[in-house]
Amino acid sequence: MPEKVCKFQGQCYHKLKRSCLRRGALFQDPFFPPSAESLFYKRTPPPGLMWKRPRVRETDCELIQFGLDVWFCSGQELLAHPRSLAWMRVIPDHAEQEWHPKRPDLYAGIFHFRFWRLGQWTDVVVDDRLPVSEDGALLFCRSATPREFWSALLEKAYAKLNGCYEALEGGNTAEALVDFTGGISEPLNLNQEELIQHADQRKMLFQTLAHAHSHKALITCSIRQVESVLDCGLIKGHAYGVTAFKKLRMSETLNGMCTATRLHMVRMRNPWGTADWTGVWSLGSPQWQQLSRREREKMGLVVRDVGEFWMEFEDFCRYFTDMVVCRLAEKSLLWPQTHWREVCCQGAWTYRQIDRRSRCGGCINHRDTFLYNPQFLFELTGDGAEVLICLQQEDKRMKRREGSGENLPIGFEVLRVEVNRVCRVQCLYEQAASSVYMDSRSVTLRVTLGPGRYIILPTTFLPGATGRFLLRFFSHSHVRLRELKEELPAPSLWQCCFPEPSAVTTVHLLKASGLSHPKQTAPDVYAVIRCEEDSVRTTIFKKDGSPEFNTKAIFYSRNPKSKISIENGNLLEQPGVMCFAQG
Structure with missing residues (x-):
């Protein structure tokens, strides 16, 4: 069943676009106009600021292209794969929204995006007027390729949802991943000292992350503190995406590079499009030079996108301090049990x-x-x-x-x-x-x-x-x-004829002993707690002569003097049976 989508501010993308095409006019959003209020709520706009539309000509504009420099840096990993489920959720009708050089008459300057908010997807409509500085450069998010405007349009829709561009300041990666996927973000603080000193903890973390990634989880990582560049090339205060995990057996080629029998590798991506890492397995390092291209492909050590680089997981644990793992969940009954x-x-x-x-x-x-x-x-x-x-x-x-x-x-x-x-x-x-x-x-x-x-x-x-x-x-x-919501249990139809409960009793059945002779096989046992017409039965304990029930039950009795009995299955009459309970 399709998920219900809320139309932000009541705007319907398809109705608005049809209206614009009939009138032969480009869309102008009345709810997010090209004004100072759409930019800031405290600061003053810079001098010379203008709002401009992308030049819609075949040779000048490519709206749906990737290689993003999204300010909420986790989003670039999500949108890097145009056919992923999450991509299609955030950017619905992507083919219909694309610029078609052969059909420029279908362009109406209107786009829509969806973000997950408090349990539902919210559809946000925007026009294509973007804030630019005095020299004509985009004021906020921009792509590494000047003719790509997709990231700026996505950011504008997110700004509209939050009130203005300035309201986006102070956001974090965990929140952005949830808004883009509807998943669950789990922040992790890495104990660098423990991970470096204990290989078993490092291995366990690697397996956990690799398992989550294999189940379509989105993973980002960062180095705490203000933004600065380390000697190894990594940038503090900057979010990287994790795009692959690999566990390799040491071949003859690799034996000379590493003393370990297995090599745990992780592939990173910098959304800025630069491969920062200068340590072991960095671009141009001796490790790569000893491997042919065929050997790299056979081992799966390939670089897929601009800005990607590989590093050993031990080095990863040495430098990175924080991670966010965003797991995707599903409500479908057919969803695999491993998810x-x-x-x-x-x-x-x-x-x-x-x-x-x-x-x-x-x-x-x-x-x-x-x-x-x-x-x-x-x-x-x-x-x-x-x-x-x-x-x-x-x-x-x-x-x-x-x-x-x-x-x-x-x-x-x-x-x-x-x-x-x-x-x-x-x-x-x-x-x-x-x-x-x-x-x-x-x-x-x-x-x-x-x-x-x-x-x-x-x-x-x-x-x-x-x-x-x-x-x-x-x-x-x-x-x-x-x-x-109720303070007392609702009475059944036949209980309406009796007085209301006058006493509440809680029984905590701890354990039983003496249910079998030392030389006999212990039976399968369970216990039943009764009070008036109500009863509670414990689970069955297989062949256990001294079961630890640890079961709590609550009874609402009409008579404060009603007895509470504890029966031990069919073994109640067996000599030596002892039950321990708290009431």
């Missing part, structure tokens, strides 16, 4: 005068109000799973012109709750995981959890802060994520 599967929920931190109806209780430090926050339930079966949880708040750059637009410090807690819970928690439970709190647009946590039910509480750091958010949950299996 991440996504479920998501929209939510909001809201404030009301009646405290318990507020949904902005602040972080767990504020214990009196923490549980007022929105609560989302999910369940893991089997042996548990590794999951990736991302909390993303509404982008506020559009509001910078008004003097606001700052991100809220956000984070989330994961609580392990009873296996039969269906309503909001009222007291603190076992803390299974916790994210950091940051004033960034999104916060991500990767964690391995055991089987059971869990509650995610997305929060702002301080109580009373309001705003919209998107909670995204990624796993390799089918997981349902839903918000809990």
Whole structure:
């Protein structure tokens, strides 16, 4: 099923283009005019600034060409492959938007791009009027080839979405990758000292990155600190794209170059189009000179695009300090199990005068109000799973012109709750995981959890802060994520005839012992916890005489004196059975 696309400011690209073609006029965007307000909200435009259209003649203009110098440098890797799925999402109808030399009458000076924002794709329409300086050069993003304008048009659409060009300042690679792909960006801080000293950690990181790249993840890396050039040619404060990983066996040719039995290589790309690296395996280095072109192709050590270069992964770990891995997820039932599967929920931190109806209780430090926050339930079966949880708040750059637009410090807690819970928690439970709190647009946590039910509480750091958010949950299996809104479970039809619950009891079944004689084979066992008409059954433990149940259950009873029983399958009458529980 096609994804729903939101039309930014209600503009429909196809209707607007048809109207322009009928009138024989080039499109002029009324919502993003060629004015100072479209450029800056604080600064004054430079003298001599003009807005100009590309010269639309066959010999002068090539709108859809690549070799980009995109300011949000992660985007150049995304758009470097014109037939990729992500390329077609960001630039829909790319063939229809192209300049056709034989049909100049079909050109209307209108383009559209799509960006992913808070759970949906947003279609942004722009005209082709671009800001240029007094000497005629593009003021902002420009391509290395003067006749290419695609990157500048893409940047203009992104600026329109965010209010103006100045609002784009202070963005980061992780956010740009999410906006271009709808994927999940996971920032990684590289511990250079540990990676250099421990080859096993370096190997594990290489395998993780190579696996992610093989599943279409987009990867960028950078060297922390302000922009400056290192002796090895790499640039601090500059984002590079990672385009390939290779693990090579040492051949006779390579044995003289390296003492290791295997060579781990990574291919980088500088979006500026220059190969900066001057170390081992750099362009013109002795390592390349000892390999023929045929040997390079056979080993897969090829350079595909301008600005690409190879380096050993050990050197990579020695210099680079930060990485962003943007993984693509899918909601399709046919998506391979090796890929991440996504479920998501929209939510909001809201404030009301009646405290318990507020949904902005602040972080767990504020214990009196923490549980007022929105609560989302999910369940893991089997042996548990590794999951990736991302909390993303509404982008506020559009509001910078008004003097606001700052991100809220956000984070989330994961609580392990009873296996039969269906309503909001009222007291603190076992803390299974916790994210950091940051004033960034999104916060991500990767964690391995055991089987059971869990509650995610997305929060702002301080109580009373309001705003919209998107909670995204990624796993390799089918997981349902839903918000809990009721304080008590809804009664069934037949329960409506009985009094409302008057007592709430939580039982924590820890373990059992003595389920088999020492000389006998232990049976398959499970436990059943009962209270009035409700019951909870644990999983089956195969041939285990002392099972660790570690199961929590909650019961809402009409009679405070109702008994709670724990039955151990069909072995209840077996002598020596002991169950340990907390209530």
